[in-house]
Ligand SMILES: [Fe+2]
């Protein structure tokens with residue numbers, strides 16, 4: 355199970371024990387996964403701009419702090435990736451990623467949430483933070499590289515706090531509660547969005563050098579398979595169950611009920627299937 359040190363909020367990149375880096379424990383597939391994660395985390399400033407259109411000014415300071423923490427996740431993961439692969443340049447990869455990927459709702463100037471309400475927006479954010487907190491916990495458990503283990507522990511603790519922040523913000527809204535089916539649709543919609551170009555294109559920018567682009571053009575299905583292959587190597591069954599419990603709680607379902615268990619089983623099978631690995635050979 356997940357155990358070890360609990361990290362407090364408010365850490366900085368200089369708090370990480372960088373000198374403990376052990377290159378022999380940074381496997382190529384892991385480096386690819388971390389580069390991709392760094393790029394996605396680094397996109398947070400765009401989410402802050404979008405969320406500031408959806409929420410009133412009294413939320414701005416909280417949203418900006420959240421965005422700074424997500425950007426810091428990108429910076430420390432990117433720094434680790436640059437140590438593990440000297441050919442990788444975070445700034446260059448970010449520039450390519452941002453040039454080639456921009457969600458439609460970031461570009462618009464409208465005030466409304468693409469989720470239909472502020473409550474809907476917070477459910478979607480809870481889904482994302484459920485995913486990231488479980489991912490970095492699984493990463494911390496999966497890697498033996500000391501610096502990455504520390505970074506993953508620090509980031510996972512931040513992501514759990516982000517979930518709590520958005521869960522509390524969800525229930526603080528002076529909007530009528532949404533029907534259960536609507537909350538479920540928002541959550542499922544946000545989960546399936548994870549299938550979109552954001553993560554796949556980040557993987558492409560992370561793993562294909564600029565000079566290789568002409569010979570290796572972006573093919574979403576191939577990159578998506580690469581993403582899921584890494585994900586399947588990192589996650590264990592209990593990490594998925596924790597994630598689906600958190601999502602269930604966000605939509606108002608019983609975290610320990612049948613729906614959460616069923617969802618956990620489905621997500622587990624989906625990840626392994628998308629990675630092209632047999633569900634039967636999966637380590638539990
Ligand atoms: Fe993050």
Ligand SMILES: [Fe+2]
Pocket residue numbers: 424483486512513516
């Ligand atoms: Fe987060």
